[in-house]
Amino acid sequence: MAPTPSPGFVVPQGEPPTLYVEESERHRLEGEPLPEWVLTPRQSADLELLLEGGFAPLEGFLTEAEYVSVLERMRLPNGRLWTLPVVLDLPEARARELAPGARLLLREPEGMAIAVLEIADLYRPDRREEARAVYGTVDPDHPGVHRLFEATHPVYAGGRVRGLRPPHHYDFRHLRLSPRELRRRFRDLGWQRVLAFQTRNPMHRAHVELTFRAAREVEANLLLHPTVGPTRPGDVDHYTRVRCYERALHHYPEATTMLALIPLAMRMAGPREAVHHALVRRNYGVSHFLVGRDHAAVTQDRAGRPYHPPYAAQELALSLAEEIGLTIVPMAEMVYVTERAEYVTRPEVRPGETVLTLSGTELRRRLDEGLEIPAWFTYPEIAEELRRSRPPRHERGFVVFFTGFSGAGKSTLAHALGEHLRVNGRRAVSLLDGDLVRQHLSSELGFSRAHRDLNIRRIAYVAAEIARAGGIALCAPIAPYATSRREAREMVESGGGGFVEIHVATPLEVCEQRDRKGLYARARAGLLKGFTGIDDPYEIPERPDLVLDTTALRPEEAVHRIALKLEALGYIR
Ligand code: PPS
Numbered sequence: 001m002a003p004t005p006s007p008g009f010v011v012p013q014g015e016p017p018t019l020y021v022e023e024s025e026r027h028r029l030e031g032e033p034l035p036e037w038v039l040t041p042r043q044s045a046d047l048e049l050l051l052e053g054g055f056a057p058l059e060g061f062l063t064e065a066e067y068v069s070v071l072e073r074m075r076l077p078n079g080r081l082w083t084l085p086v087v088l089d090l091p092e093a094r095a096r097e098l099a100p101g102a103r104l105l106l107r108e109p110e111g112m113a114i115a116v117l118e119i120a121d122l123y124r125p126d127r128r129e130e131a132r133a134v135y136g137t138v139d140p141d142h143p144g145v146h147r148l149f150e151a152t153h154p155v156y157a158g159g160r161v162r163g164l165r166p167p168h169h170y171d172f173r174h175l176r177l178s179p180r181e182l183r184r185r186f187r188d189l190g191w192q193r194v195l196a197f198q199t200r201n202p203m204h205r206a207h208v209e210l211t212f213r214a215a216r217e218v219e220a221n222l223l224l225h226p227t228v229g230p231t232r233p234g235d236v237d238h239y240t241r242v243r244c245y246e247r248a249l250h251h252y253p254e255a256t257t258m259l260a261l262i263p264l265a266m267r268m269a270g271p272r273e274a275v276h277h278a279l280v281r282r283n284y285g286v287s288h289f290l291v292g293r294d295h296a297a298v299t300q301d302r303a304g305r306p307y308h309p310p311y312a313a314q315e316l317a318l319s320l321a322e323e324i325g326l327t328i329v330p331m332a333e334m335v336y337v338t339e340r341a342e343y344v345t346r347p348e349v350r351p352g353e354t355v356l357t358l359s360g361t362e363l364r365r366r367l368d369e370g371l372e373i374p375a376w377f378t379y380p381e382i383a384e385e386l387r388r389s390r391p392p393r394h395e396r397g398f399v400v401f402f403t404g405f406s407g408a409g410k411s412t413l414a415h416a417l418g419e420h421l422r423v424n425g426r427r428a429v430s431l432l433d434g435d436l437v438r439q440h441l442s443s444e445l446g447f448s449r450a451h452r453d454l455n456i457r458r459i460a461y462v463a464a465e466i467a468r469a470g471g472i473a474l475c476a477p478i479a480p481y482a483t484s485r486r487e488a489r490e491m492v493e494s495g496g497g498g499f500v501e502i503h504v505a506t507p508l509e510v511c512e513q514r515d516r517k518g519l520y521a522r523a524r525a526g527l528l529k530g531f532t533g534i535d536d537p538y539e540i541p542e543r544p545d546l547v548l549d550t551t552a553l554r555p556e557e558a559v560h561r562i563a564l565k566l567e568a569l570g571y572i573r
Pocket of ligand 1 (some may be wrong): 405406407411434435438447451452453455456476477478479480517519529530531532536
C-alpha cells in the first residue's frame with residue numbers, strides 16, 4: 001500500500017515578483033545624472049534578495065513607519081508578517097546631500113550599477129531600541145549588536161528600489177539559483193514537497209543524517225540551501241563551505257537532494273531570524289523548513305548566559321508556520337552511538353550506550369593543531385577541505401599587533417621580533433610600523449579619532465591581506481581605541497589569519513622620560529595638541545594576548561616572551 005502523504009504544505013505555484021525595470025526604463029535611468037552610493041557587501045546581499053523576490057512582499061528598503069512597525073510588532077504596517085529590518089544605512093554626510101523624492105543610484109562594491117532607490121524618507125534609528133527588539137540584548141559583545149553599534153551608518157534611507165540588472169557573481173554560478181530559477185527547477189523535477197535546510201557552517205555526518213532523516217519523515221525532497229552572503233565574523237569562508245556541501249551531496253541517495261546557494265546576509269538574531277529565513281525560503285518555493293535548536297543564534301554571552309532560550313527560535317517559527325505558509329520541521333539533535341556505529345536522535349540513545357559529539361570549538365582546535373579529525377564525525381574528503389582552508393597554525397599567516405603609548409617600545413619590539421622570525425622561520429615577515437605607515441599609507445591623516453580609526457583600518461586591511469596570503473605582519477601603531485583594535489582583529493580573522501594582540505604597557509611616565517622624538521615635551525608645552533596620554537585618550541586593552549612593560553625589560557627578553565606566547569598559541573614551533 002502506498003504511504004498516505006502526511007499533511008502539510010506543498011511547493012507554491014507561480015513566479016515570485018522581481019523588481020527589475022524594462023530595458024527602456026533602464027536606459028533612461030542610467031542616462032540621468034543621479035547621486036550614487038556604493039553598497040557595502042551586506043547591503044548588496046540584501047538588495048539582491050529584494051530584486052530577485054527573495055524578500056517579497058518588500059519592494060524596497062524599509063521606510064521609518066515600516067521599520068518601527070517591524071521592530072514593534074514583527075509586521076509591516078499592512079499587517080503582513082516581517083521580522084527583521086532590511087535597511088539601507090548611510091553616513092550622515094551622504095544623507096545630508098539627499099532628500100525625500102531624490103533618487104540614488106546603487107552600485108555594487110565592484111562598480112556595476114544595480115538599482116535605483118527612490119528615497120521616500122531618511123531617518124535616524126534608535127540603535128539601542130533596534131538591538132533590543134532584534135537581538136533581545138544590547139550587549140556589545142553580541143556580533144549583531146556590535147555590527148549595529150559600530151559598523152552601521154547612522155541614517156537609514158527608505159523607499160522603493162527599481163532593479164537595473166541582477167548582481168553578477170563569478171563564483172559557483174551554477175549553484176546560485178534565484179527564487180524563480182529554483183521554483184522552475186522544482187517544477188521540472190516534479191518535486192511537490194521540498195524541505196529546505198539553512199546553514200552557515202560546513203556540513204558533517206550528523207547534518208547529513210539528520211537532514212536525510214527529516215526529509216524522509218515528512219516525505220519531502222531535500223534542498224540544501226546554505227547562505228553565501230556575509231555571515232558571522234570568523235565563520236569558515238563560503239568557498240570552502242561550498243566545496244564541503246558539494247562533497248556532502250554525494251552521501252545522499254541520488255535524485256533525492258539538491259544544493260543551491262542563497263546570498264542571504266546573516267544577522268545572528270535567533271528567533272526573529274528563524275522566521276525571516278522561513279519567509280525567505282517560502283519565496284524560494286519550498287514547502288518545509290528545518291529549524292533547530294538555537295537557529296541563527298549566538299548561543300551565549302561572555303558569562304555563559306544564553307541570549308535566548310535554546311528552543312525560542314523553534315517555538316516562534318512553529319507558532320507562525322500557517323501564516324508563513326510552510327511547514328516548520330523541528331530539528332532533532334543527532335549524536336553518534338559507538339556501540340551501534342551510527343547516528344541517532346538524542347532521545348533514542350539507550351541506557352549504557354556511549355555517545356560521541358564534537359563541538360565546533362573542538363574541531364577548530366584539532367585543525368589548528370593539525371590533529372586527526374575522527375571519521376565518525378565527518379567524511380575524509382570534508383576533513384581534507386577544512387584542512388586546506390584552515391591549515392595548522394604553524395603553517396598559517398598571522399598578525400602580531402602591538403599597541404601602547406608613543407615611546408612604549410612597540411617599534412623596537414616589532415623590529416626585534418621580525419629579525420627573530422626571519423632567522424627562525426620560513427614565512428615572509430612584513431613590518432607595519434606606526435611611523436612607516438604614516439609615511440607610506442596615511443600621510444594625509446592627522447590624529448583626530450576619525451583619522452586614527454582610519455589609520456588602523458588601513459593597517460588592518462594590509463595586515464589581513466598579508467596573513468591571508470600566509471605571511472606574518474607585525475603592526476606597531478598606538479591604536480588607542482578598543483573598537484578599532486577589535487575591528488582589526490575581525491578583519492584579520494575573517495581573512496583566515498591569526499591575530500595576537502600585545503599591549504606594550506610601559507607606563508606613561510617612562511615613555512615621557514624617554515621622549516626620543518621630543519614630542520612629549522612639545523605636548524606638555526601645549527605646542528602639540530591631542531597627544532595620546534597627555535590630552536588624548538588611550539583605552540587600555542581588556543584582554544590582550546600578552547602584556548609587556550619595557551621599563552626594565554631588554555628587547556631580547558621581550559622577544560623571548562613573545563616567541564613563547566606564539567609557540568603556546570601554535571603559530572610557531
Ligand atoms: S594611531 O593613533 O595609532 O593612529 O597613531 P600612530 O599612527 O601609531 O602614531 C604614529 C606616531 O605619530 C607620532 N605622533 C602622535 N602620536 C600620538 N598623538 C599625537 N597627537 C601624535 N602626533 C604625532 C608619534 O610619534 C607616533 O609614533 P610612535 O611610534 O607611537 O612613537
